[in-house]
Amino acid sequence: MNPESLSTLRTDARHIFDAALLAVDPEKAIHRYVRRTDHMLSVDQQSYDLKAFRHIYVVGAGKAGGLMAAALESILGDRLTGGVVNVKYGHTVPVHRIELIEAGHPIPDDAGVQGVARIVRLLESLDEEDLVFCVLSGGGSALMPLPVAGITLEEKQAVTGLMLDCGATINQMNTVRKHISQMKGGHLARLASPATVISLILSDVIGDPLDVIASGPTVPDPSTFADCRAIMTRYQFENTIPASVIRHLQEGEEGRNPETPKPGDPVFNCVQNVLIATSRQALEAARTEAEHRGYHPLILSSSIDGETREIARVYAAIAREIRTSGHPVPPPACIISGGETTVTIRGKGKGGRNQEFVLAAAPGISGLDQTVVFSAGTDGTDGPTDAAGAIADGLTIARAQQAGLDAESYLNENDAYHFFEALNDLIITGPTNTNVMDLRLLLVAV
Secondary structure (H helix, E strand, O other): OOHHHHHHHHHHHHHHHHHHHHHOOHHHHHHHHEEEEOOEEEEOOEEEEHHHOOEEEEEEEOOOHHHHHHHHHHHHHHHOOEEEEEEEOOOOOOOOOEEEEEEOOOOOOHHHHHHHHHHHHHHHOOOOOEEEEEEEOOOHHHHOOOEOOOOOHHHHHHHHHHHHHHOOOHHHHHHHHHOOEOOOOOHHHHHHOOOEEEEEEEOOOOOOOOOOHHHOOOOOOOOOHHHHHHHHHHOOOOOOOOHHHHHHHHHHHOOOOOOOOOOOOHHHOOEEEEEEEOHHHHHHHHHHHHHHOOOEEEEEEEEEOOEHHHHHHHHHHHHHHHHHHOOOOOOOEEEEEEEOOEOOOOOOOOOOHHHHHHHHHHHHHOOOOOEEEEEEEOOOOOOOOOOOEEEEEOOHHHHHHHOOOOHHHHHHOOOHHHHHHHHOOEEOOOOOOOOOOEEEEEEEOO
């Protein structure tokens, strides 16, 4: 096995990932969809006469919120009145008319609540002569916390933490969060009515369902209190979730608490929702870059979910198949996929789903010549760590053994971070200010 060739594969993987990030840069995405000529504004082929509005504001939340806000400032110029956007700690960018409030993610905190309270006050002051842009991206659910009356922030934090630990899907988490929130599940549109709302959305959810991304604050909500109760039952949360949350959901199912706004509600009559960037766009850019670098690229899927370790084992099996038979594509091969897997926490280690994916795949590619597996979050953060993900090759397990590291023990403890930190194989990007789920790569050279 040629270490120099492996180094080239590793470098190629990072370049392919970087090309994917560039394709979903939120600032560039907004400029593609929002254009201004004097007093006329075009948003995804829908026109607005800015003379019809007294004030224009920007509100929202998400990891990409900073760059999205900056892009709108550059387009709207002096017509922009102001705004408030919640972003994750460390994800601010220079802006002038919009205030960026740093807040907690994935566990919401009081800074997020205070930011949302300011957004609510702004929205409640609007009338039909106002225009409000809402910028939404991955992380928007945690960054837009305002629990319903009777539920505290600490109780909502407990719900989020329990659902993260049990391996609940983002759809399931957001279904519950929408029904214990004053902002999510269409409530932002309700608060802003009768103002005109233009919602610019960067998707971090499989299939790009607008009602799930950031918990759909400007979108009709098809989910119900009954759905929430079913999720509670499935994960046996009745005795672990705070009693106030269980009570609120039960009262909602019984019709004693109002449902979220549904399709057909007039609060959505003046709302335009525009999807500006998706995982599919990132994967297509990755495929183009891989082809440019001489690989035979194959996009496996943009919507892979399920238990991280199981998906990793499938990837390792594909690597062996490429090496032995040349299927599904011959070497030099680049298998690309996106989506968001889940990790069921069993140990007390440190890591995230991308690092765990690579650690689970590493034994399966051990000894394979010229083979690299790479996985990273497009937001630059994998779980509660400073790493976006990790990378491994056919020599990783041998290197680990020489360093006294047992991969299986680290996997059992969900401690992929310290395993790859010791090998200098963490992927560190810093905040990318975008988020379209995860990107996984498998490179197999000739």
